[in-house]
């Protein structure tokens with residue numbers, strides 16, 4: 081957030097002095113990085129700190145750190161531009177300087193902000209815009225890194241960064257296991273399984289088909305082709321589904337103070353689940369969006385809410401009966417219900433995802449009994465993509481289901 085502050089002449093000139101020397105350190109740091117072919121902050125700092133300290137004796141030493149960081153970021157983004165062929169100069173040039181501050185170089189309070197200079201601390205007195213109070217009063221914290229830039233007419237533009245404090249995970253009172261599959265995500269809430277369709281595989285294959293139709297016989301270097309491909313927005317659409325689903329699951333866990341239990345998927349393990357897809361690249365794409373990206377989306381959301389996540393060993397989670405420990409046998413030919421198997425010992429029927437859910441919960445340390453022979457164990461309620469996308473919570477989906485069942 082930008083704060084514009086007019087300051088008196090002596091404050092401005094103290095900051096001007098800092099700007100001048102900061103720019104010199106920054107230029108040296110960048111030259112060092114370029115001639116030593118590194119963009120690493122640590123290496124640049126190690127390379128120039130001592131000599132810069134000699135050159136700038138009264139400059140607070142932390143400006144050398146932040147200038148090195150600044151240089152490392154600038155060199156990094158220059159490298160990226162160069163790789164994409166968008167760099168117009170041989171080496172990056174320093175035009176405008178925004179001085180980076182760390183927690184040693186500035187202090188925040190609501191009536192004044194202090195900034196270290198060669199002449200000791202100077203103070204600026206900002207008036208805060210409405211939007212500042214909106215964040216400030218909602219419990220956002222001000223980050224220890226800030227920046228300022230000197231403008232004409234004794235004006236300082238000061239940038240503060242708001243950040244969310246991550247809540248500490250609570251002690252879980254229960255577990256919500258989550259099983260990821262190529263076309264669905266299943267959850268178990270109060271011993272009730274729920275299968276939420278994501279159609280990740282179907283959607284990915286559909287996009288592949290569209291992409292092939294666009295590029296057939298044409299080069300992807302042609303602008304029109306590139307534009308059409310961009311308009312597909314496959315990544316955005318899939319990310320939307322993931323974010324929404326992660327939020328539904330995490331909110332449910334948060335409200336019942338439960339931990340989320342997920343398979344700690346090794347990189348390539350569930351590839352057999354998409355083995356009918358011949359194209360290796362495509363298989364990898366499906367795997368990434370259905371498994372690893374989905375898992376990451378849930379973990380990220382959980383961290384934001386302070387919901388604990390337990391990662392468990394994924395081996396045999398869908399092949400061992402959660403009641404008898406015996407093998408659950410799935411029909412090799414698939415049949416009409418390829419995901420339904422029979423327990424070798426108790427002969428009861430199981431849906432593959434429900435087996436996985438109970439086993440995940442057990443592996444997380446839950447010892448509560450598993451209900452035997454319920455209809456849901458082999459025929460879990462399925463919620464279509466369009467329906468859960470519109471739902472406010474998983475809870476509301478379950479209540480809605482109960483109502484329709486009662487009416488039936």
Ligand SMILES: [Zn+2]
Nearest residue numbers: 401404423426
């Ligand atoms: Zn059994």
